[in-house]
Amino acid sequence: MSDKLKVGITIGDVNGIGLEIIIKTLADNRILDFFTPIVYGNTKVASFHRKTIGINDFSFNVINSPEQAHEKRPNMINCWQEDVKITLGESNEIGGKYAFLSLERATQDLINGQIDVLVTAPINKHNIQQEAFSFPGHTEYIQAKTGASDVLMFMVSDELKVGVVTGHIPVNEISQAISKDAILNKLELMNSSLKADFWIQKPKIAVLGLNPHAGDNGLIGTEDIEIIAPAIKEANDRDIFAFGPYPADGFFAGDNYKNFDGVLAMYHDQGLIPFKQIAFDNGVNFTAGLSVIRTSPDHGTGYDIAGKSKASETSFREAIFTALKIVKRRREQEELTANPLKIRKLSKDRD
Numbered sequence: 330m331s332d333k334l335k336v337g338i339t340i341g342d343v344n345g346i347g348l349e350i351i352i353k354t355l356a357d358n359r360i361l362d363f364f365t366p367i368v369y370g371n372t373k374v375a376s377f378h379r380k381t382i383g384i385n386d387f388s389f390n391v392i393n394s395p396e397q398a399h400e401k402r403p404n405m406i407n408c409w410q411e412d413v414k415i416t417l418g419e420s421n422e423i424g425g426k427y428a429f430l431s432l433e434r435a436t437q438d439l440i441n442g443q444i445d446v447l448v449t450a451p452i453n454k455h456n457i458q459q460e461a462f463s464f465p466g467h468t469e470y471i472q473a474k475t476g477a478s479d480v481l482m483f484m485v486s487d488e489l490k491v492g493v494v495t496g497h498i499p500v501n502e503i504s505q506a507i508s509k510d511a512i513l514n515k516l517e518l519m520n521s522s523l524k525a526d527f528w529i530q531k532p533k534i535a536v537l538g539l540n541p542h543a544g545d546n547g548l549i550g551t552e553d554i555e556i557i558a559p560a561i562k563e564a565n566d567r568d569i570f571a572f573g574p575y576p577a578d579g580f581f582a583g584d585n586y587k588n589f590d591g592v593l594a595m596y597h598d599q600g601l602i603p604f605k606q607i608a609f610d611n612g613v614n615f616t617a618g619l620s621v622i623r624t625s626p627d628h629g630t631g632y633d634i635a636g637k638s639k640a641s642e643t644s645f646r647e648a649i650f651t652a653l654k655i656v657k658r659r660r661e662q663e664e665l666t667a668n669p670l671k672i673r674k675l676s677k678d679r680d
Contacts, residue, residue: 341450
């Protein structure tokens with residue numbers, strides 16, 4: 330049997346750039362030396378996108394299950410048979426319906442162990458809503474399907490790794506959702522992921538404040554003093570090397586983030602805006618805390634450039650290789666810790 334890992338790939342919204350970045354990535358045959366791709370979609374829809382972006386010398390090997398995958402070809406499982414009307418750049422019910430069919434089949438194969446990792450192309454969080462999908466996004470759907478008690482939206486790149494305490498919730502609900510336990514849970518997940526998935530032995534984690542200037546000693550809100558600071562103290566009591574809370578603006582503007590292995594932001598935009606500015610198009614969205622491995626590019630459906638062959642596949646390609654690195658590290662870690670030796674208590678000192 331081959332040691333090549335099987336990478337399951339969902340196509341996302343059929344009216345967006347998902348299939349464009351998938352085809353551009355897999356059209357480079359050299360990438361097939363590293364893994365076996367299995368795309369969950371439909372060959373007719375894929376052919377439409379391929380022709381639209383002007384890639385001619387490319388085709389999928391059609392299979393019915395991951396076990397039939399050809400190691401030297403991009404493979405596709407047809408998740409539906411009917412014809413689909415593609416309206417590039419438009420958000421509609423069709424885009425959501427078929428994005429879900431792709432995700433549903435791929436997630437089940439991931440849970441069943443038929444694929445090794447899952448890489449998801451962008452969905453539209455609004456049009457995918459239906460009876461079988463009532464979640465804010467991929468992260469929450471896969472969490473529910475795998476039964477994970479908690480997960481961390483972890484944006485990762487070589488330059489910066491950022492997690493968030495609160496994910497896809499309205500801004501006016503953020504303050505109520507920030508609690509000591511919520512922060513501690515996310516710090517536990519980030520610390521464990523940095524160790525197991527990125528092989529950082531003694532991760533240093535920066536924690537951002539909630540309010541401007543991290544509350545300015547209680548002058549601009551008390552959450553930083555009453556909730557965040559005590560959570561950081563308890564994290565350190567649990568041998569998690571957490572520091573802060575830091576004012577978010579000066580933290581990123583002054584390059585302080587370079588002194589840490591991970592950064593925990595309090596809410597979505599606080600962490601993702603600087604991440605996308607710093608990591609540009611090579612950032613990856615990784616769902617930490619799952620027993621399975623799922624990554625995605627850090628951009629959206631790209632309706633404004635759909636079908637124009639302008640979409641960059643860089644982040645999508647990074648998402649694939651990040652997933653491959655993580656699964657290999659986890660497996661090596663399992664082998665190395667099968668008969669662990671007693672280790673001394675770590676200190677905050679990195680040396």
